[in-house]
Amino acid sequence: TDNSQLQGVEIRARALSGGVTPTAPFLLQASSVSEQLVAGTYEFEANLTGYETQVIVTEIEADDTESITFFLEPLPAFVSGTVTDENGDIVANAEAVLTQFGTDEEFTALTDVNGAFTTYVPAGDFLFRVQKPGFASTEAEVITLVLGQQFEFDPITIQNDIAEVSGYVLSSGGNPIQLSNVRAVKGEQVINLTTNSEGFYNFTLSSGNWILSASRNGFVAGQPQQLSLGTGDNIQNNNFTLAGGANQVTGFV
Secondary structure (H helix, E strand, O other): OOOOOOOOEEEEEEEEEEOOOOOEEEOOOOOOOOOOOOOOEEEEEEOOHHHHOOOEEEEHHHHOOOOOOOOEOOOEEEEEEEEEEEOOOOOOOOEEEEEEEEOEEEEEEEEEOEEEEEEEEOOEEEEEEEEOHHHHHHOOOEEOOOOEEEEEEEEEEEOOOOOOEEEEEEOOOOOOOOOEEEEEEOEEEEEEEEEOOOOEEEEEOOEEEEEEEEEOOOOOOOOEEEEEEOOOOOOOOEEEEEEEEEOOOOOOO
């Protein structure tokens, strides 16, 4: 807003009509950047941390030079925090997400090697959460930010999303069945285990709805089990009973 020149601005061009979309963004490392584009209509998006994104649509004609000037408005509020797990260990690459009420626009930041994150956002009301694959997302928290505010969250703890399920695969007579295949399925995620000499299996899974099944050549497979797991669950003696006498015939015709 003070007309000072900014460096480190990332500019992405996208062809809307005619033209060709560049494979990589342009990086403004000086007061200006010059690139050659095929004639057409383009959408240019300028991004810089701490500033609102600006989008300009313009038409570039053949053998013509088009000058585009971006005026980036600084974001008025600053948030920061640190993320650890339930053991107090630093969690890097966790995603802090602020979703603005009314617009549903998301502002995100990743934690660094020290578990710290910082980001700039507009003033307003937000839902805040932290998430990372392998961890349970934090409960959404409502925060209100005003112009010029520097908001630091209290230390944030996310819990490893681990649930244990174990048990035995037994015959109808109660004898262990070794080398049985035990399968756990959640959506497209499939995990297979083989029972040991005692017919024992032990899954380490994430929270959610899982379907477990057990099978073994020469036995009739039992009914699949549906389990709804929560973070930290430890379900033991989740046993399967397989009836003997399944005959298997193979051959060629």
